[in-house]
Amino acid sequence: MKAYSYACRDCEGMEACPASVVAETEAEVWQLMEAHARIAHDENPAEWDKDTRDYLATLIRPVEV
Template sequence: MANAFSYSCRDCEGMEACPASVVAETKDEVWKLMQLHAQVAHDENPADWDNETRDYLSTLIKPVSV
C-alpha cells in the first residue's frame, strides 16, 4: 500500500457542514488543494491565514494508506 495524506474540511472548527475532502500523495499537494478549496468554497484568502491558523490546519492533515 502506498502512503498518502488527507484533509477533510469538516474536521476544521466551524466547517462541520462542509463535505469537501482531499487525498494526495504529498502534504504539499494537500496544502495546495486546501488553499484552492478555501478560496472557491469559502471565499477565504489563504494568504491572510496567520501562523496560528496554518499550524492548526497542519494538524488536520492525516496520513492514510491507499
C-alpha cells in the same frame, strides 16, 4: 502507498462542509486546501496567520491507499 488527507468538516466551524482531499504529498494537500478555501469559502489563504496554519496542519493525516 502512503498518502495524506484533509477533510474540511474536521476544521472548527466547517462541520457542514463535505469537501475532502487525498494526495500523495502534504504539499499537494496544502495546495488543494487553499484552492478549496478560495473557491468554496471565499477565503484568502495568504491571510492565514501562523496559528491558523499550525492548526490546519494538525488536520492533515497520513493514510494508506
